[in-house]
Amino acid sequence: MSEALLEVKSLKVQFPVEAGPLTRSKDFVRAVDDVSFSIEPGETVGLVGESGCGKTTLGRAVIRLVEPTAGQVIFEGQDLARLKGAALRAQRRKFQMIFQDPYASLNPRARVENIIGEALDIHHLAPNSTARRQRVESLLKDVGLDPSHAHRYPHEFSGGQRQRIGIARALAVEPKLIVCDEPVSALDVSVQAQIVNLLRDLQQEHGIAYLFVAHDLAVVRHISRRILVMYLGRIVETGEARAVCQSPRHPYTQALISAVPVVDPNSKRQRIILAGDVPSPIHPPAGCPFHPRCPVAEARCKTEVPALRETAPGRRVACHLAK
Amino acid sequence: MPWLEIRNLQIHFGRAAKALRAVDGVSLSLEPGKALCLVGESGSGKSVTALSIARLLTSPPAVYAGGEILLEGRDVLHMRAAELRQIRGGLVSYVFQEPGASLNPVFRIGNQIKEALQLHRPEVATDAEVIRLLRLVGIPAPEARLKSYPHELSGGMQQRVMIAMALAPQPKLLVADEPTTALDVTIQAQIIELLVQLRQQLGMAILLITHNLGIVGDIADDVAVMYAGQIVERGPAQELLQRPLHPYTQALMNSVPRLDSETERLSTISGSVPRLGAFPSGCRFHPRCSIARSDCSQAAPPLVEMEPRRWVRCPYWTSPA
Numbered sequence: 001m002s003e004a005l006l007e008v009k010s011l012k013v014q015f016p017v018e019a020g021p022l023t024r025s026k027d028f029v030r031a032v033d034d035v036s037f038s039i040e041p042g043e044t045v046g047l048v049g050e051s052g053c054g055k056t057t058l059g060r061a062v063i064r065l066v067e068p069t070a071g072q073v074i075f076e077g078q079d080l081a082r083l084k085g086a087a088l089r090a091q092r093r094k095f096q097m098i099f100q101d102p103y104a105s106l107n108p109r110a111r112v113e114n115i116i117g118e119a120l121d122i123h124h125l126a127p128n129s130t131a132r133r134q135r136v137e138s139l140l141k142d143v144g145l146d147p148s149h150a151h152r153y154p155h156e157f158s159g160g161q162r163q164r165i166g167i168a169r170a171l172a173v174e175p176k177l178i179v180c181d182e183p184v185s186a187l188d189v190s191v192q193a194q195i196v197n198l199l200r201d202l203q204q205e206h207g208i209a210y211l212f213v214a215h216d217l218a219v220v221r222h223i224s225r226r227i228l229v230m231y232l233g234r235i236v237e238t239g240e241a242r243a244v245c246q247s248p249r250h251p252y253t254q255a256l257i258s259a260v261p262v263v264d265p266n267s268k269r270q271r272i273i274l275a276g277d278v279p280s281p282i283h284p285p286a287g288c289p290f291h292p293r294c295p296v297a298e299a300r301c302k303t304e305v306p307a308l309r310e311t312a313p314g315r316r317v318a319c320h321l322a323k
Numbered sequence: 324m325p326w327l328e329i330r331n332l333q334i335h336f337g338r339a340a341k342a343l344r345a346v347d348g349v350s351l352s353l354e355p356g357k358a359l360c361l362v363g364e365s366g367s368g369k370s371v372t373a374l375s376i377a378r379l380l381t382s383p384p385a386v387y388a389g390g391e392i393l394l395e396g397r398d399v400l401h402m403r404a405a406e407l408r409q410i411r412g413g414l415v416s417y418v419f420q421e422p423g424a425s426l427n428p429v430f431r432i433g434n435q436i437k438e439a440l441q442l443h444r445p446e447v448a449t450d451a452e453v454i455r456l457l458r459l460v461g462i463p464a465p466e467a468r469l470k471s472y473p474h475e476l477s478g479g480m481q482q483r484v485m486i487a488m489a490l491a492p493q494p495k496l497l498v499a500d501e502p503t504t505a506l507d508v509t510i511q512a513q514i515i516e517l518l519v520q521l522r523q524q525l526g527m528a529i530l531l532i533t534h535n536l537g538i539v540g541d542i543a544d545d546v547a548v549m550y551a552g553q554i555v556e557r558g559p560a561q562e563l564l565q566r567p568l569h570p571y572t573q574a575l576m577n578s579v580p581r582l583d584s585e586t587e588r589l590s591t592i593s594g595s596v597p598r599l600g601a602f603p604s605g606c607r608f609h610p611r612c613s614i615a616r617s618d619c620s621q622a623a624p625p626l627v628e629m630e631p632r633r634w635v636r637c638p639y640w641t642s643p644a
Binding site: 050051052158159160161188189190191192193194196197200215216217218219221222245246255256257258259260261262263271273274276277278 | 364365463477478479480507508509510511512513516534535536537538539540541564574575576578579580581582583588589590591592595596598
């Protein structure tokens with residue numbers, strides 16, 4: 001195994017619940033609860049889970065957009081969780097983010113050249129205005145947009161094109177890691193495929209690593225080498241993408257996979273429909289956090305928290321019953 | 324005669340020469356208790372078609388420029404305001420994409436559902452009936468939920484409340500416009516399952532609008548695929564999904580990511596959906612079509628019944644390999 005680009009160790013993120021203006025809050029939302037994983041250079045790791053499972057918070061905590069409560073985020077040997085000021089800013093160039101909603105993540109009053117150029121300005125990557133313009137144009141070309149559209153405003157582009165602008169902005173500083181937070185969820189199916197393919201091509205060209213956050217396992221499966229399945233702030237299963245999708249071991253992963261919409265009307269699969277919603281992360285259920293929705297839960301699942309244990313090489317599952 | 328029949332519907336935005344033709348000659352029919360899926364990407368005109376059934380489009384700017392929408396034989400486009408009020412909610416109910424935006428945030432959900440009852444079935448506008456509806460859509464502990472505000476519910480629960488509200492007047496047609504797009508895949512499966520159950524239980528017809536061909540097979544009897552304001556393919560759901568004939572339908576199906584496939588690259592449709600008012604000449608799909616010929620940019624192909632019950636708007640259609 002090669003040297004990891006990013007290593008996350010026992011990361012926790014907690015948000016205090018507002019109690020009142022004068023009382024101190026006693027409750028915490030445990031958005032990310034003791035999560036560890038690593039990403040190698042040029043690798044894509046998929047992070048899957050339902051709304052509220054903490055996947056977005058984890059993605060943001062990794063690049064210090066939210067402050068971790070405990071744990072380490074080691075990026076190229078430095079603990080990002082402890083960096084400050086100029087040292088942190090210098091590191092920030094190496095990781096970027098692509099957001100879910102291409103309508104909300106681009107400044108509507110800024111021209112595309114300035115949306116992308118701002119990243120260059122902040123990190124002093126363009127010595128003069130000609131270099132800046134040339135760099136913006138080549139970035140637009142890289143993401144499949146017409147370089148002559150650099151002077152346009154975001155509203156003149158479709159959703160898929162806007163997402164390409166967001167990608168160009170992330171690429172501008174030549175990052176080593178991009179956190180993609182549901183980058184295709186807001187797009188039409190045909191455009192989704194274009195963006196996924198574009199991300200793949202850019203990865204091959206520039207050797208960027210991705211942390212690809214999404215709720216749709218089918219999309220994640222296509223782009224990721226490894227998958228992390230998250231539930232209520234914890235990782236419940238990890239492994240090679242193909243292995244996880246072909247033979248999911250955790251009952252939650254099995255349910256997620258059975259929920260993926262399938263076009264083929266001949267597929268005779270049994271759909272596992274999970275009852276209820278994700279429980280509140282303020283007072284997570286005792287024992288295994290998944291037991292209230294689990295179709296195979298036993299008595300001990302209500303009391304003992306299952307550890308994330310290795311069931312096969314490269315495969316880890318947090319379930320008492322998994323083999 | 325079908326229960327709902329749309330004939331050659333034309334909907335424009337704006338007037339005269341500058342009019343944008345959002346829906347151009349759409350014809351559909353739906354029998355009682357059946358489910359029809361209208362599939363298409365953003366901007367294909369599927370939502371505009373759906374909203375027109377109860378004449379919900381604000382006019383102006385929308386102009387019902389031609390065609391007929393027959394509900395039980397009566398033309399919605401020529402109804403008076405009082406008749407329309409009976410139709411809206413009474414015969415035809417709607418469920419929209421974002422439940423969080425469709426519910427009023429400052430009223431308790433019990434009262435919001437009761438309002439729908441007061442309008443259409445005032446004799447049963449009671450807590451008991453609201454509780455029955457909430458139970459029908461699978462909301463746990465409905466007695467306790469009566470007094471909840473929308474923000475206290477999850478997205479999936481909010482969508483169930485929207486469905487309960489839509490069912491309150493006992494409609495004969497439920498129009499669901501992308502009801503699961505804003506939801507997680509697991510919750511999406513729950514809501515589709517709920518719609519399938521309700522249809523069997525209550526015998527109402529369902530018109531489901533979606534861009535995701537993956538959920539079509541679970542619910543639809545018939546499918547119509549829309550592109551740039553026109554229907555490009557129509558047919559029985561199982562046949563159409565097994566053997567799509569129009570190149571657009573084929574491409575759309577291929578671009579859905581699959582869990583079981585080993586291909587590295589997803590197949591895509593080049594380019595993007597044309598903008599309203601800038602539809603290409605001839606066949607509207609030809610700039611993105613993989614089998615387009617030179618004359619595709621000249622003549623606009625009609626929607627023709629190529630095989631029994633299989634309508635295709637493409638003279639060069641082929642069976643998929």
